[in-house]
Amino acid sequence: MLSRVVLSAAATAAPSLKNAAFLGPGVLQATRTFHTGQPHLVPVPPLPEYGGKVRYGLIPEEFFQFLYPKTGPYVLGTGLILYALSKEIYVISAETFTALSVLGVMVYGIKKYGPFVADFADKLNEQKLAQLEEAKQASIQHIQNAIDTEKSQQALVQKRHYLFDVQRNNIAMALEVTYRERLYRVYKEVKNRLDYHISVQNMMRRKEQEHMINWVEKHVVQSISTQQEKETIAKCIADLKLLAKKAQAQPVM
């Protein structure tokens, strides 16, 4: 990874040195300039999604591409290893077997549990993203609900005039009712008073009639003397006897 940084720095700083990229990195780094220009804070350039491809976890792919035109990299590697072994530059010692066992265990572990760990890490990241996504969706849903409520409220406002009409009608009816009620009351009061006058008049007339009748009767009774009274009564009795004889004769027919 660091070698790639050095390679890219060399390519940008001194294109002529591309073929001699294995010079000491210190020389090339000296040509880089730092902190010139404005610092870029926004927008931060996005990170690449995947790292550079490596073979065997150690050697970057560019190394193989770099060597392919000239020599096979595997042949080069095998040759170097055999050279080191035969010339005893690398001595096989106790450490070799330790190294073999440690590297063997490591490779076995990585091959067996590597995908599992990778999936686990991906799942963790996905959980984080899902949480944020859910928060975003919840916020959008909330705002959508608010918009819908607002729209329905506006629609209701359009229909408000029905309510006002009904209320207006109600009030008109109530006014009408009270008016008629009062009118009736007035009528009744007036009739009451007129009836009173009429009944007073009727009563006066009746009283006068009775008084007059009583006065006439009293005087008539007073005027009838005792002898006239006897005569009248005898005459009445004789008339009644005649009528009785006539009456008795009737039912025979």
Added chain:
Amino acid sequence: MNENLFASFIAPTILGLPAAVLIILLPPLLIPTSKYLINNRLITTQQWLIKLTSKQMMTMHNTKGRTWSLMLVSLIIFIATTNLLGLLPYSFTPTTQLSMNLAMAIPLWAGAVIMGFRSKIKNALAHFLPQGTPTPLIPMLVIIETISLLIQPMALAVRLTANITAGHLLMHLIGSATLAMSTINLPSTLIIFTILILLTILEIAVALIQAYVFTLLVSLYLHDNT
């Protein structure tokens, strides 16, 4: 064996300058930080592991003990990575040096004890006498408890040193045994190589366990004293 058995435990120097400093500074380079929420797999797994261990370790402390959480979590991560890196061939493990382990153990233990003595002196002194001891035994028991307290940092350091050093030595010895047997008798070489593989697995476990034990004990001392 070209060199003696203890060659791997010499503190490495480059032209007389200690390279051990650089070696001790290597593990933090392998734990990247990131200011993004979604990271690559390495950072995600490391962050998840650190969160898991820190939660596990610090739940048993009160507020004052949790101020040590950064110290303890970085301690366990440092010891674990250093021990695991030491398993690589031709590498140097700083935790095999008693000097470094003492330098880690003594300040942590002393800090916990002094903190306990400063704040809650009665509780700290009460540790010297376990509950329910018969009265005639008290003076002897106080002396024994004092000695056991004073020996704690030594025990921490020596435990870590001895375990890691012994593991490395065993690996070296059995490796040289396979080397010697490879010229004599091939099947027994394979047997011994199997033993070596088993030992490697043990070493990996020991590396992690020792880190855990160290940190656990320090946190225990802390819990006693907060």
